[in-house]
Amino acid sequence: MATLQLHGLEKRFGPASVxxxxxxxxxxxxxxxxxxxxxxxxxxxxxxxxGLEVPSGGQIVLDGRDITHLDPAARDIAMVFQNYALYxxxxxxxxxxxxxxxxxxxxxxxxxxxxxxxxxxGIGALLARKPRQLSGGQRQRVAxxxxxxxxxxxxxxxxxxxxxxxxxxxxxxxxxRRLQRRLGVTSLYVxxxxxxxxTLGDRLLVLEGGRTAQLATPMDVFARPADTYVAxxxxxxxxxxxxxxxxxGGAARLSGGQVIPLPCGAxxxxxxxxxxxxxxxxxxxxxxxxxxxxxxxxxxxxxxxxRMADGTALLAKLPGAAPVGEQVTxxxxxxxxxxxxxxxxKRI
Amino acid sequence: xxxxxxxxxxxxxxxxxxPQIALTAVFFLWPAGQAMWFSAARQDxxxxxxxxxxxxxxxxLLADPLYRDSAGRTAVFCVLVAALSMGVAxxxxxxxxxxxxxxxxxxxxxxxxxxxxxxxxxxxxxLVLHPQVGLLGRWLNRHGIAWDYRLRDAQAMSVVVLxxxxxxxxxxxxxxxxxxQAIPRTVTEAARMDGARGxxxxxxxxxxxxxxxxxxxxVVNLVYAAFDTFGTVQxxxxxxxxxxxxxxxxxxxxxxxxxxxxxxxSAQSVLLMGAVIALTALQFRVLGRRSAD
Numbered sequence: 001m002a003t004l005q006l007h008g009l010e011k012r013f014g015p016a017s018v019x020x021x022x023x024x025x026x027x028x029x030x031x032x033x034x035x036x037x038x039x040x041x042x043x044x045x046x047x048x049x050x051g052l053e054v055p056s057g058g059q060i061v062l063d064g065r066d067i068t069h070l071d072p073a074a075r076d077i078a079m080v081f082q083n084y085a086l087y088x089x090x091x092x093x094x095x096x097x098x099x100x101x102x103x104x105x106x107x108x109x110x111x112x113x114x115x116x117x118x119x120x121x122g123i124g125a126l127l128a129r130k131p132r133q134l135s136g137g138q139r140q141r142v143a144x145x146x147x148x149x150x151x152x153x154x155x156x157x158x159x160x161x162x163x164x165x166x167x168x169x170x171x172x173x174x175x176x177r178r179l180q181r182r183l184g185v186t187s188l189y190v191x192x193x194x195x196x197x198x199t200l201g202d203r204l205l206v207l208e209g210g211r212t213a214q215l216a217t218p219m220d221v222f223a224r225p226a227d228t229y230v231a232x233x234x235x236x237x238x239x240x241x242x243x244x245x246x247x248x249g250g251a252a253r254l255s256g257g258q259v260i261p262l263p264c265g266a267x268x269x270x271x272x273x274x275x276x277x278x279x280x281x282x283x284x285x286x287x288x289x290x291x292x293x294x295x296x297x298x299x300x301x302x303x304x305x306x307r308m309a310d311g312t313a314l315l316a317k318l319p320g321a322a323p324v325g326e327q328v329t330x331x332x333x334x335x336x337x338x339x340x341x342x343x344x345x346k347r348i
Numbered sequence: 349x350x351x352x353x354x355x356x357x358x359x360x361x362x363x364x365x366x367p368q369i370a371l372t373a374v375f376f377l378w379p380a381g382q383a384m385w386f387s388a389a390r391q392d393x394x395x396x397x398x399x400x401x402x403x404x405x406x407x408x409l410l411a412d413p414l415y416r417d418s419a420g421r422t423a424v425f426c427v428l429v430a431a432l433s434m435g436v437a438x439x440x441x442x443x444x445x446x447x448x449x450x451x452x453x454x455x456x457x458x459x460x461x462x463x464x465x466x467x468x469x470x471x472x473x474x475l476v477l478h479p480q481v482g483l484l485g486r487w488l489n490r491h492g493i494a495w496d497y498r499l500r501d502a503q504a505m506s507v508v509v510l511x512x513x514x515x516x517x518x519x520x521x522x523x524x525x526x527x528x529q530a531i532p533r534t535v536t537e538a539a540r541m542d543g544a545r546g547x548x549x550x551x552x553x554x555x556x557x558x559x560x561x562x563x564x565x566x567v568v569n570l571v572y573a574a575f576d577t578f579g580t581v582q583x584x585x586x587x588x589x590x591x592x593x594x595x596x597x598x599x600x601x602x603x604x605x606x607x608x609x610x611x612x613x614s615a616q617s618v619l620l621m622g623a624v625i626a627l628t629a630l631q632f633r634v635l636g637r638r639s640a641d
Contacts, residue, residue, distance in 0.1 A: 050537075050541060051540075051541075052537050052540070052541075071540075071545070072537075072540045072541050073540055073541070073542075073543045073544065073545050074543075075541075077541060078541060079537075079538070079541050081534045081537070081538060082534075083532070083534055085532065085534035085535050085537065085538040086535075086538075087535060087538070087539070087553060088535070088557065089556040089557060089559075098539070098542050098544070098552070099542035099543055102542060102543045102544050102548065103543065146538075146542075150542070
């Protein structure tokens, strides 16, 4: 249990900059989820904290101690790998006991701690098995057990659920959160799955091209995305982006000519991008005409892929099994419209 | 899926297989058959009369203390060669597995000795170790160490072990390197994060995961040392001084070609052939188990 601070953490591979100055501060017991598209540097960030990569610049402070140049073995950090990385030649018990043996704990003490961790994860009956005799979900639990049995200062999760099937993923997701809360261990969790990002973290760090795009609570990131990258990444299905021009007097004109009133009489006139989540698009008698290209009925809701008159794509998520014709007219909920600068993509 | 080619007649396939069958027959089946025949026969000193004696050559051999000495010497030689070549190769492979500058060049250089003929390798070692000609040999003698592997038993043995092991290091190196690279990186990383360093990590993680490779190479090295080192030993010491480096294959050559005791030499060949067959069968089983994993 500890606090973690990153000061201007940088990583370059040759001329390519992977991380360009990450600043971060984690409170004791906090769980921070790091998301971003592949190649945004999220795994590199985790490996730097783990000590498996050497930073090109900046500082890592764990519990008040500078660990930037410390060997991973001396950091007291546990990591759960994407492919679990269990020791294939050892039993589940030995996998979990390995770190404790290295610390020179007594045999009886090791047995007690391993048993306790195994019971916590419901793998007490598997202790004598080898990893190859386990299912994917069981291996995942053993990997978790190997991490928690050490009682480390910091947990690192590197996309731990991406190798599991959908049902198991939902189950393990809840379990990881419950465990983390119960043990109160400060954690960094890397994922590209935005549902995990929304549900697991106390706070969310969205990385884009090695920079912090936004750092806030999940609901904040969802409600007030800092730019179009974040807005498009968080939320499923992804947000619609419509080119528009800002009119004086608190309205915006879409490129098709329709005028949308805006609640906040925002900003100077100019080119903007309107962001609207699909769930905030509804059918309306007198609205924007839409040519329907594809209808996906999901049971509880219906996804309608359409194009506006000027060719801009628009996705609507309608509640229930809405009957949809080839031509519909839709309205955008004015108070749910996000405004972004057309050039920089930043929120206005 | 099994690939099958259908030939219209019998003549063509027989013709295509004939060269290989002829080679096997002329260079293996015929001499091996002759060795079996000679191993059950005894000739007079001039080769004028041949007498069938059954298993007498074999029972004489097994009762012969010289033969048992040679077998024991061969065992020691094999163990030393296998241990030395595998130890050095593993060390080099561990270093080559890291991120180092010029890794490709380093690996290529390490593989070269494998391409050198045994007799040429022996000459190279003579140029290094010969008490009058060799660089190291002269240096040792100048510094008061009585070095002459042609006179001292232990020195002779160490020289043939060194030269034989050196030639095999390349082969072992390739396999060890491949084995090391097959170990998932995340497993070693997990061990690092679990607090395991250096030797301890190597002993508890790397070595157990390398065990199939070690087992396979052990069999290969024993076979190599026992049967494939005749050229090196013959060119370096000729089995001497006395019988100090006379391994079983060297003894076959000495008894048969030099001393013209064809019966005993053939019996020894047959015993060696049996040993090769046994070891090869063992090797196939080890290999089979590796691919089954």
